[in-house]
Amino acid sequence: MHSTVIKPILAVYTGLFLLFLYGPLLVLAILSFQTGPEGGPQFPIIEWSTYWYQHLFGLTPPSRIAPLPIEESLVRSLVLAVATMIVSTVLGVSAAQAFRTRFRGSGVVFYLIVLGMMVPGVLVGLGMALVANTLGIDRHWWGTAFVLHVVYTFPFAFLVMLAIFNRFDQSMEEAAWSLGVSPARTFRKVTFPLIFPGVLSAMLFAFTLSYDEFSRTLFASGRDLTLPLAIYGTFSVEIHPNVFAFGVLTTLFSFALLGVYAVLMTLSVRRAKRVAIQEDA
Amino acid sequence: MTTTTATEGMPAAAARQRALRRTALWLLAPGVLWMVLFLVLPILMMVYVSFWTQTTFTIEPTLTVKSWVTFFTSETYLSSLWTTVRIWLTVLVATLLVGYPTALFVGLFVRNKTLQTVLLVLCVIPFWTSFLIRVLAWRPMLGKEGAINLILQGLGIIDTPIEALLFSELSVVIGMTQIYCVFMVGPIAFMLGRIDPNVIEAARDLGAGFGRIFRTIILPLSMPGVVVGAIFVSVMVLGEFATSAALSGRKVNLLGNIIVTQVGSLKWAFAAVVGVVLTVIMGAVVAALLRVVDLRKEL
Numbered sequence: 001m002h003s004t005v006i007k008p009i010l011a012v013y014t015g016l017f018l019l020f021l022y023g024p025l026l027v028l029a030i031l032s033f034q035t036g037p038e039g040g041p042q043f044p045i046i047e048w049s050t051y052w053y054q055h056l057f058g059l060t061p062p063s064r065i066a067p068l069p070i071e072e073s074l075v076r077s078l079v080l081a082v083a084t085m086i087v088s089t090v091l092g093v094s095a096a097q098a099f100r101t102r103f104r105g106s107g108v109v110f111y112l113i114v115l116g117m118m119v120p121g122v123l124v125g126l127g128m129a130l131v132a133n134t135l136g137i138d139r140h141w142w143g144t145a146f147v148l149h150v151v152y153t154f155p156f157a158f159l160v161m162l163a164i165f166n167r168f169d170q171s172m173e174e175a176a177w178s179l180g181v182s183p184a185r186t187f188r189k190v191t192f193p194l195i196f197p198g199v200l201s202a203m204l205f206a207f208t209l210s211y212d213e214f215s216r217t218l219f220a221s222g223r224d225l226t227l228p229l230a231i232y233g234t235f236s237v238e239i240h241p242n243v244f245a246f247g248v249l250t251t252l253f254s255f256a257l258l259g260v261y262a263v264l265m266t267l268s269v270r271r272a273k274r275v276a277i278q279e280d281a
Numbered sequence: 282m283t284t285t286t287a288t289e290g291m292p293a294a295a296a297r298q299r300a301l302r303r304t305a306l307w308l309l310a311p312g313v314l315w316m317v318l319f320l321v322l323p324i325l326m327m328v329y330v331s332f333w334t335q336t337t338f339t340i341e342p343t344l345t346v347k348s349w350v351t352f353f354t355s356e357t358y359l360s361s362l363w364t365t366v367r368i369w370l371t372v373l374v375a376t377l378l379v380g381y382p383t384a385l386f387v388g389l390f391v392r393n394k395t396l397q398t399v400l401l402v403l404c405v406i407p408f409w410t411s412f413l414i415r416v417l418a419w420r421p422m423l424g425k426e427g428a429i430n431l432i433l434q435g436l437g438i439i440d441t442p443i444e445a446l447l448f449s450e451l452s453v454v455i456g457m458t459q460i461y462c463v464f465m466v467g468p469i470a471f472m473l474g475r476i477d478p479n480v481i482e483a484a485r486d487l488g489a490g491f492g493r494i495f496r497t498i499i500l501p502l503s504m505p506g507v508v509v510g511a512i513f514v515s516v517m518v519l520g521e522f523a524t525s526a527a528l529s530g531r532k533v534n535l536l537g538n539i540i541v542t543q544v545g546s547l548k549w550a551f552a553a554v555v556g557v558v559l560t561v562i563m564g565a566v567v568a569a570l571l572r573v574v575d576l577r578k579e580l
Contacts, residue, residue: 244421250410
């Protein structure tokens with residue numbers, strides 16, 4: 001009875017669950033093809049059109065609906081995400097490398113790092129704004145907001161690398177050391193190529209988390225908006241299907257990113273295999 | 282011969298250990314410094330500023346408990362505190378109820394590894410859409426002319442559209458449940474996947490029904506997953522303000538929304554008080570959850 005009655009019920013349930021997860025996004029995608037500028041963000045679809053996509057790129061005649069300020073904010077968000085990705089991956093790899101040696105106080109340091117992903121953005125954002133105000137520092141997306149992004153993404157990179165190092169075969173490094181290769185060179189030539197897939201995952205995590213982050217950015221970024229802040233700004237006013245069209249485009253962008261990640265991952269795995277084959281021969 | 286190498290090897294090994302430890306320290310220093318400066322310091326600053334004096338547009342570093350008194354005597358703030366706790370508990374229970382059956386199916390009933398991975402990936406894909414877009418997506422779903430009302434009317438279940446769906450506490454709960462339930466599904470499915478099928482097989486051979494197997498084997502073994510999921514969901518829901526801003530039409534004011542409004546009107550000291558209250562609640566919740574299950578022992 002275990003699998004004859006319960007399993008089909010749970011299977012149907014899981015289908016409904018996925019519908020619950022995807023339903024709103026599907027509706028959003030459909031409504032992004034609403035006609036404009038008079039069509040609103042609701043059913044029925046008056047006429048199918050790509051008006052709102054053109055609206056995003058400023059290709060439509062001016063109307064009462066102001067275009068989303070995406071151009072500059074997109075550049076800011078991308079720069080911020082890349083910078084965050086680089087810094088948090090470097091910090092994450094070196095911290096995880098340090099954790100391979102036993103040292104006193106490692107428990108405290110571990111929790112200190114993990115705290116960064118647990119504390120809600122509103123709180124760190126507020127705290128950072130207060131610190132900046134007190135010290136008389138101007139708040140900018142590339143300054144105060146950037147350091148908070150790293151606080152948020154560094155723990156993810158650290159945990160990914162920790163998991164990688166846990167399954168790491170140390171005998172390779174020891175072989176290099178016993179042949180008299182310096183630790184720095186060993187890391188570059190032996191360790192790094194081995195952990196590269198993990199580094200790639202850490203980078204992906206850091207980039208996407210930073211690209212989408214807004215609760216930290218809200219208080220810490222000053223006047224210039226990042227992309228999520230530009231979207232957040234539409235919350236208080238009447239929304240139009242241009243936000244939906246934008247949602248579809250960012251999702252496609254994310255998938256493209258995921259595709260790049262998959263390609264790089266396959267390439268690095270294939271290279272590792274080829275090296276292994278050469279060694280066997 | 283062997284003794285000499287051992288005695289010669291000892292100091293060398295110790296020196297190597299020391300060198301390794303020194304390298305570890307240098308590798309760790311930047312990260313730790315970063316966290317202390319940009320995470321610990323801001324939080325401490327928030328606690329400190331909550332005792333500063335608030336004037337109309339500025340704050341002065343004269344210590345006072347005035348902002349704290351204002352918080353605990355004001356109807357608005359206390360009701361917001363209550364709303365936050367109520368929504369947090371509702372969403373926590375909702376994510377558990379909605380997520381558990383899916384986790385049960387993915388973690389325990391699907392034994393095909395490929396299908397398992399596909400299902401988990403399907404759960405994660407929505408996270409590739411911006412969080413704010415996913416929140417906004419509920420507006421055309423729940424509105425008076427929204428998809429759900431249209432479908433229900435089309436099926437003849439209701440005659441007039443349900444207006445309470447959007448811009449109410451219900452819409453906030455629905456939105457948050459959808460956004461956060463995956464954080465419940467993941468950890469639970471992970472724990473369920475580690476249950477040895479032979480244990481369940483043995484219980485069934487001994488004549489236990491599904492109800493009994495679930496109560497005595499599956500549920501206790503999945504508890505660490507439930508706790509981890511609950512920690513994720515709690516921390517995220519307690520720090521929320523965007524979902525309520527987008528879906529409640531300003532009717533639901535969480536503590537997070539209060540912080541945003543106070544900062545907007547430069548009431549930094551009040552904002553800091555709310556922030557400290559939120560931190561204390563969160564710390565208590567996480568500590569209580571960790572008490573239920575000893576995670577280090579289980580994982």
